[in-house]
Amino acid sequence: MNTRSVARYEGILKVTGDARYEGEIVPDGTLHATLIESPVACGELLSLDTSRTAAFPGFAVMVSHADAASLKPSAATALIREKAIHFHGQPVALVAAGTLAEAREAARAIQVATTTRPAVTDIGQAAGSAYTPAMVGRFPAVTRRGDSSKALSEAELVIRNRYTTGVNNHHPMEPHAVVCWWEGSRAVVHTSTQAIFGTRAIIAHAFDIPATDVRVLARFLGGGFGCKGQLWWPWMFWAMLASRKANRPVRLELSRAQMFTLVGRRQQTEQDLTLGFVAGRLTAIEHDVVAQTSTHAEFSDSTAVYTRLLYACPNVSTRHQLVPTNEPHPIPMRAPGTAPGTFALESAMDEAAELIGIDPLELRMRNFADQDQETGRPWSSNSLLECYRAGAERFGWAHRHARSATKVGRWKIGSGMATTLYPAIRQACRARVSLRVDGSLLVQCGTQDMGSGTYTALGQIAADALGVPMEKVTVELGDTLLPDGPFSGGSQVTASILPAVEVATSKLRATLASIAVADATSPLGGKPPQDLELRDETIRSRTSNAGEPLVDVLARAAPDGLEAEGESPATNHQELAATGMGYGAIFVEIGVDPELGEIRVRRVCGAFAAGRIVNPLLARGQYIGGLVGGIGMALHEETVTDRPTGCIIGKSLTDYLVPVHADMPEFDIIMIEETDPHLPGGVKGIGMLGTAGIQAAIANAVYDAIGKRVRKLPIRIEDCL
Amino acid sequence: MSTHTNTDAAGSRNAGNPIVEQRIALAMTINGERYDLKVMPTATLLDVIRDELGLTGAKKGCDMGGCGACTVLVAGRRIASCLALAASFSEADVTTIEGVGSADRLHPMQAAFMRHDALQCGYCTPGQILSAIALLSENPRSIEEIREGMSGNLCRCGAYTNIIAAIAEVAGR
Amino acid sequence: MSGSSFEYSRATDLDDALAKGGRCNATFLAGGTDLLQLWKSGLAAPQNVVDISHLPLADISRDGDTLVLGALARLSDVSAHPDVKTHHPMICEAILASASAQVRNMASVGGNLLQRTRCPYFRDRALACNKRDPGAGCGARHGENRHAALFGSAAGCVATHASDLAVALAAFDTEITVRSTIGERRLTLQELYPLPSATAASDSSLAAGDMITAIRIHRASRFAPRSIYLKIRDRASFEFAVVSVAAALRVEDGLIAEARLAAGGIAPLPWRLRGSEAALIGRAPTEPAFLAAGEQAIEGARPLEKNTFKIPLLRNAVVRALQSVRGGS
16 A cells, blocks of 8 residues: 555545535434433433423424333443433433424423432542542553652652643533434434444343344544544434334434533543653653542543653653542543643653753653553653654754743743654454446445544555555445444544455456456466555556556456455554554744733644654645644633533533634644554554644743743633733 | 414414414515515515525525525625515615626636535535625635635535635635 | 524514514524524524514615614625725725624624624533523633633623624724614614623613614724724634724824724723823824733733733734724725
8 A cells, every 4th residue: 555645535525515415314204303401410210291382283202211211231321321410411302303403382381390409510529539440441540660759768869749630521512412213123324423333232221122133324424533433422322212212213413512521521630740750761660540420320541551651761650530520521532631631741851951951852762661661561662752753853942942931922932842652453344345347336334434534545445455546445334234344433443444455446446357367368377476566557467578457357257346355453452462552742932921821832743653644745734634633722722611500611612722723823733654563554543643742832832932831721811821 | 181372483472463464565676676566675686586486596504594595696796585575675785696607607706616615415505605795805815714704604514624724715715 | 413492483574573573582694604503502482483584674874973873784795895994994904703693694784783692601501601591600600611701790691792893893983773673772882782780691782572683983084094803812713802903093293193992802892992092192103101901901801811922912812903004004
């Protein structure tokens, strides 16, 4: 496969408005649904008085926990099968009617009675209830390597600080939507999900029907960033129950306000981080994280996990603790774990560098980990040092002091840098590739394209392997009738689909070669199959000028076309010979107006190493997009709870600030290509790399500009005055 | 125990107003075609465009004027169609993304968005393109003015840099 | 999303509008940019929406040295108008710093002055707000009050006024023409915006059925060479002001002969800084005078838990605004 900047496969549908997102597929007779939300943050639903509802025009059906009792219990259905109210705004019923306006009018007439219990709406309020979860994702919650307290007592320099990060919401531009109906006992579910097969599995489990009786479709996704996984909005089940009850299709779309409460959030963290140094080398790290989870389920980001392995250090203790509150449930969001975790660690490294009196970049290079510190395994590949060097050179890091704290107009200039990382992991994947007799190619895989370029990558990988131009490629994804593909998350899709597509295409190449050489009338007849290659829609001999157009071979020997499936396994973490990790070094220049407190990012240079890059054009966009998300987390985004009520305040995009066009700095992206002998396909994920590290780089730059160390996110006007 | 009238969506404290049966007849030109419509008094222009006419290129990102995904042009000027009451737009000349260009005849702005990969998930894209077309008719004088002028269109994927590159190319900068 | 049901009617002329608007639970629809948000959030539930957007009240003209803005003039038309650009650049700056281009193309100047506060406790019916429900209490006072006012707020309401344009107009001699079925009256901007009481907080002194028909800005062109609208916000665009300052000076013989200062984001109404103005008069337009004006601006500020930063911010913003207009254009 080649590295090639192929234009986005589905771009034409998106620029013309022809791309149909799943919530836009509305069959005749569809009922429109709305959710009734709990007015209390903690309590129990007593009753829903619908006596006035039946008379409302268009009203069709109401569904609540009572209807959901028929669903099989599981983590996915827990919230919707119970009367318990865990957070303000939790849906207590779904109302469906002929139009959305009618549904809302009917919903307004329903009297909701609840009990109210005192709510815990702040992790500080319930610090005593902090507990250690068994696991943090696939990692242990607590680790101890060496003896950090002894090492700290012997260290020349100890840095101990608390870093805090706020709650963020994902806010993909497309709010969650579902349009669903039943065909007998079979369910059809159009929904904006990052995981069609995961969604199919939980639906099949909940309704106790075979997975093959459920079809889930997500051919276009208006973003996701973690909030459109399979578990995050169980109210989809209510829409399915309403559809079954009314025997009509039901459409439910969340409002932007509900995107603050019903589809997960990046959890708030309080991180106590202690670093110990001897001669500029890390001798001890202690990283303790306290974070919020909901009262109905457990989730912890892997916030301190990467502290275990980013730097060479013999004595490392990490611990994650959770405090349950009556607030919405946290879930992974863009660079989960690495974004808040690197904010603490990479801020602290900057603080250490100043106290030690060396360049912060030099301090990081000096503490480079040449193997996985936790397992002792080698890296599958690791070009972090090259990222540091290349990024520093392009950014002009060595000359930054000439600009530090100088003024450009009203802006005091500051520079900062930080490291980012994300593990390279793969999911199991199947893909089907079909060559039609006209020489066109069909690539099918039941994954999704969240906007990250999966359509293009699938098509491009298959097209390159078979010597077919992109114009002749059709890609189908986002439908559970297709072969099982990976969920879109964790920067894993390209790495997961590439080996599967390559297996399928090599089968096709072998078949084509054997057909061609077996036919005496072909110019390739009698040649050794391994001598043949596919290029420019032609099967060619590598050693002679002989060749035959692909369509001729197909017409003669495979008039029905050829089809092959490929399969590739998930990463087996137990049996890895080497640890796969993508890295980056992020350099930023910011301006701070010290009198007015305003902060603007002026320039970002990111040097990233993440294995092979399939499509540099799209990869660059992914890196920049990630960095923009990181700028949002660093400077703008924060979801705030009104403590007395548990109500999230300012549930709009007017109040929850995300970066806009005018906030954009100049971006300079360096992609350092790696040949990775350990990873199938040699691809690591890229999507998450930009969204971590940059928060600390910005905080470090703020310090460089105005001498104020801000250890909380977001960094706002009040922190810079 | 406490009893509440549900506060989802809107309404006065006592369960909203009686439903009004009124329908307003109006004519609009949309993408050069004349439509005779009968709309609910409460329908927004966005709802009519998306739900009645099936022109789903106009997106509902926030429904509160805060994201720009619903941008359409009225007499060449960009507006937030989610904050426009359809009934008020009698005789309006509306352009949605479907009227800008088609796959075989792309508008230069659409072509530039393709060339610069000025999109990812695509949900904000129609609004960005319409906003950009209107912006160029306002004669921005610099990249900074283009950035400022486009700031009503959010892109959560963060494709801003390529969007500005596409607009700048069409603007000849 | 949709709010509760209403009937729509289009006013045929001004008298028709006033007659319809005077009915019970009626509201005027001009640009609609705030009304639709309020209605969708359940904060406005009119039974009758009277569409006045097509009435001929959108003229922008000059009457001697008075700028006359028809109440239905769109924000974008005002900011693009050659007379406004030349003689009232600060008004252009305030408008261009407002909202987004899409919203400016819709919103009317009259509606802009009457937009309701962005205080999140007002905007969400689940939270306590005296402005929305008199007597319900104010959740912001001891809650999340980063956005809240420093001045003019009673215990009952700490919300700030959201309009940028109103801050610019407050710096000048602005007169609001109001019509109702009873007749026409003229208010100063100060008379339009009352201060909140202990338990309630009306947005304006207008009664139901009153309509702003015109805004007159008198004798402001003399400030054109030395004026600025400075807006401070968390992100670079498309955000309501954290703090804003409208500043205008007239300098005669090297001394400040006249000074006009108003601030936004710090009070329930556009806040005229008369103390700061007095501190400038008769002094050279230099740093000492500006610093004195900055100190005067924060005199009497009463911060809450999370908005104390607005005190130094306001002081610095006043100084910065004055520094920026010092040289003139």
